[in-house]
Amino acid sequence: MKMVQDIIIRPIITEASMDRLGDKKYTFEVRRDATKAEIAAAVEEMFKVDVADVNTINMKRKPKRYGVHFGYTSAWKKAIVTLKADSKPIAFFEGLN
Numbered sequence: 001m002k003m004v005q006d007i008i009i010r011p012i013i014t015e016a017s018m019d020r021l022g023d024k025k026y027t028f029e030v031r032r033d034a035t036k037a038e039i040a041a042a043v044e045e046m047f048k049v050d051v052a053d054v055n056t057i058n059m060k061r062k063p064k065r066y067g068v069h070f071g072y073t074s075a076w077k078k079a080i081v082t083l084k085a086d087s088k089p090i091a092f093f094e095g096l097n
Contacts, residue, residue, distance in 0.1 A: 007034045007042040012078065013096065024083040026090055032058070032077045039079045050087040055080045 009029040017027040030039055040051040056079050061072040083089070 002031070002034070002038065004042040004046050007031050007038055008046060011092065018096065020080070021089075021093055024085070024087070024089065026081045026083070026093060028079050028081065030056070030077050030079045032075070034077065034079075036079075039081065043081050047090045047092075048088075049090060050084040051081055052084040052087075053082040055082075 007030055009031065012027040012029055014027075020027065026043075028039075028043070034042075036054040036056060039056070040054050043049065043054075044051050056077060059076050059078055061075040064071055064073055
């Protein structure tokens, strides 16, 4: 059984993700094998909020080079979680604005 801390890896803090906070949309990096239902349950349990929708995106690996050395970044999964209109905001993100 997957624990909540295993499903949600970290929040994504970028300009684009901060612009979505007004619409109650929060962005997280999640496990690659996590389903939308598991992500919604994990966010509800961890932050005590009501989730309305979950959108997921599989981020592909990208080629990178440093001088003559060549490699790839890691592939990962991003989840954009939308909260219900009557739900309270996630307190972690509120201090970042």
